[in-house]
Amino acid sequence: MPTSFEALNLTWFEKINASQNASNAMIDLAIFIANDVLYLLILFLLFLWFYGDQQLKERALRAVFFTAIALGMGFIISTLYYHPRPFVMGVGRTLIHHAPNASFPSDHMLIFSTIAWSYLFSGRKFAGSLLLVLAGLVAWSRVYLGVHFPMDMLGAFSIAFLVNILGIWIWKLAGQFILESSTQLYATVCKPLLEKGWIK
Template identity: 35%
Template sequence: MSFTQLDYHWFQLINQLGNTIPALNPIMRLLASYAEYVFYIGIVIYWFTRHDLKRRMIAESLLSACVAVAFSGILAHFFYRDRPFVTHNVIQLIAHPANASFPSDHAIGAFVIATSIWIHRRKEGKLWLVLAAGIAFSRIWTGIHYPSDVIGGAVIGIAAAVLIHQLFKRSSLALTWLNKCIHCYEAVESKIWRRNVSPQSSVNEL
């Protein structure tokens, strides 16, 4: 059995669960379409706790995501593959454009953020990794990705997060640059915050 045949075999096994266990289809639709927003909300919450380590963690995750998505675009261009619903009869539970299937950008985004959190906050990071795995699995269940798409995306996301973290861990110059960027943002944020609070303070004094 070739790799392509094996990939399709496992896709069929997972995708057919939509018929075997239809009660889980709404959950899989939710994970495949909307669970990524939990990561975005998490990023905002971590960032606005105004904790230095959390802000460094989020800065690393966003930079890692940019690197991973750029690499994904290159791979998609040179190793283009149609989505399962284009080539085969599948149980497609959510609508999706017929664009490049490999690698899965959803898996990349979920795993790059989850891994960045796990590196800095192991206990919380495990929960984020479970959610990332759920998103990846749901993309196969709903018929829009092959297993190798999400595995490839997960590997890219994890690798990008680890490499960027190691860059800042081993390079004092890179870490200094990152801290300066964060401090510049905080200075701007502080000015905006004071500007918004000052008129209200004046009204209260009157």
């Protein structure tokens, strides 16, 4: 990362990272957003898949498929380019434990922003906008707690957008096959539950 970007990154980090005077309530809120909201998102997507109609299933599957691509790209980038986390560099306050692996790009932000863009691009403006707001809160919380830099979030946000742009073409070519294959596998594995009407 060029020096000018690194300086800007550090400046933004210092403005967002929790100060010594941060309240326990704010820290607890940030920890909840940073760590636990992801599980709520996963439960939401699982609910859509198990109980939604075909359109809801397709949108959930598309979002997960694009997220897998985005995470794969993030893994490649972080392998080729290692940027240390704030606590590795000895800057700011770190308020949650995290392994000292590559900081850029943020996996959490890749997940939330890829899913948000996927819903926006599939015409679900309300859901997509709500997920974008949630992604912004996750970005804030991870920087506030000292495990990421702002550029980690901006990078992940940009990757997520790019994946969804390319994903329009990918889904046109392979989306129907992916959906049918996933639905058939689901019907086979979950046949007893489907027959009893416990899931759809």
